């Protein structure tokens with residue numbers, strides 16, 4: 331990750347500067363900002379790794395349908411946990427998810 335390299339570079343530059351006492355307060359707040367940027371960047375990359383989401387599933391009758399799986403799947407469960415939970419048909423207009431109990435029209 332080049333962003334982490336840049337942050338580390340900035341951190342070491344700040345460390346070199348902080349030998350000069352007069353700027354210490356400013357440098358300390360810059361370091362603090364850099365820490366938040368590091369945390370933020372890490373979260374961003376984590377999210378990218380966790381949810382590659384190559385293509386959003388298609389929606390049909392309020393359910394997700396997938397090209398490689400047969401059936402109607404609960405969008406709540408898929409969005410929240412990534413699990414494909416097949417919904418059950420209650421009647422001609424209503425489906426229900428056995429996992430999260432959502433009713434889907």
Ligand SMILES: [Zn+2]
Pocket residue numbers: 404405406407408415427428429430431432
């Ligand atoms: Zn569900």
